[in-house]
Amino acid sequence: MMGPAMTSALAKRLRSYLDLTTTEIDTLDLLERQRRPVAAGEVLMREGELTDRLVIIVDGWMHSSLTLPDGSRQILQLHFPGDLVGLSTLAWGMSGNTLTAVSTCTVATFPQEELTQLFRTLPRLAALFYTIAAAEQVSFSDRLASLGQTDARARIANLFLDIISRLRIGMPEAVTGGRFELPVTQSDIGAATGLTKVHVNRTLRRMEEEALIEREGRSVVLIDEKALVRIAGFRDRLRHIATEWLPSPTPRQSPPLMEVVAAR
């Protein structure tokens, strides 16, 4: 632990993977200088909308989704504080999916030019971003296998386990034992798992009968997590991200870390 008081959600997240230099932290802080609240249910960015801005979730849950021509909706990812969202903007200059606030949120947005700047000046962070993108690709792969190969119960188990393992990393205070708040409707669970809300309801009910889970209001308790892991074929791939391959923290422009700290 080092550097100035931490305010940046992104920096907080990245610090869980890596000790950051003060320069890196300052740069990340700068990305979040423009923060604003988003009401629950509000759409922050719509699919196909032209934009040059990326989003950092500072507080609350969001989700990204796609809507098909027939009106059906696929929820792609749940986003938590510290997530950097809207990368598709980089590739197309427009948003590739719709970004909606699940709960009341605070977000920060910044233009992609600032990421350009970051890639030029802080190669280690660039490499870390790339690594995180690689990890997300694996996460997408697991979801794909879940949707393609497993039944309703396994898909829901997979979703719950994915959520709880992400929360345990980024917001450990939001998980007690196997309990966590799930501020989404059964309809949303269906949109995420490729099931109808009716079948989600029946499946949740059955899982409760089987003593796999419990529900109390808006919160879920994973009673038999081991069984859920088995049912879903779940593999926790978030516990650790390899950072050994990253370039050294300070490129030639600036002095090594210890000197910076010593100079303060």
Place this chain on the structure above:
Amino acid sequence: MMGPAMTSALAKRLRSYLDLTTTEIDTLDLLERQRRPVAAGEVLMREGELTDRLVIIVDGWMHSSLTLPDGSRQILQLHFPGDLVGLSTLAWGMSGNTLTAVSTCTVATFPQEELTQLFRTLPRLAALFYTIAAAEQVSFSDRLASLGQTDARARIANLFLDIISRLRIGMPEAVTGGRFELPVTQSDIGAATGLTKVHVNRTLRRMEEEALIEREGRSVVLIDEKALVRIAGFRDRLRHIATEWLPSPTPRQSPPLMEVVAAR
């Protein structure tokens, strides 16, 4: 167009997005100095296997897949020449999925340290890699929506359209009109679309009756591509990748591009 004779498959791919400097091309060429053939059906990398190497497809088709505890298999992506594969290695130090040769292939492998080096010295390429990763994420998103929300016919239509649009970009000679070689079994199509081989067979047959496609041996003809696009809700997201946001080609270490060329 500039620089030395092109041999690198990755450079060829990247050049379709961006004019590369000679330094960039030379660096990319270096990544492919260690090439080797892979027989059709051979597994190049197995899920969970420890490795520090990334893979560039030089020639042929490969696919990456996941196998679930119950033995079912999900094909995640088809890979074509110029694809950089195995990014999950960066995040975990091990392969996140199984990489198998569909046809006889040539691949190049290199240790991830060389990517570290590249991120430090060539920030523009680093940013381009990141952009491509973002584009792949969108591609995964579309597949997810396809599996989650559409029926068998739409999923297969989506797969075919995805393949043909990728081929048109990277290997235009492999597509004539709507015809392309598809060197995979119906079982593989099932593994990619989340269907059984039996149902794939029936669906292909029906699509043929409906004059959507035709099959001749190992090749497929998309007869009514417009209808297929409508059925699948397909959006071609590969045609263009935005490169305007990338840093300038040569960072301060080296002189600007025109001087390099002039000095030759």
Place this chain on the structure above:
DNA sequence: CGTTCCTTTGAAACCAATCAATAATGGTGG
């Protein structure tokens, strides 16, 4: 205190999986 959204439940229809068996294809060695 009504309105709206969400959850729950039932019945029927449907798409895709499973089980099973046969035909076609492709590759191999004699």
Place this chain on the structure above:
DNA sequence: CCACCATTATTGATTGGTTTCAAAGGAACG
């Protein structure tokens, strides 16, 4: 070049998980 074998493609009958349609009960909210 042909016979043989293994793999792939095809087809039928049946089962089952999920969707659809419909409606009623709860909870949240202004």
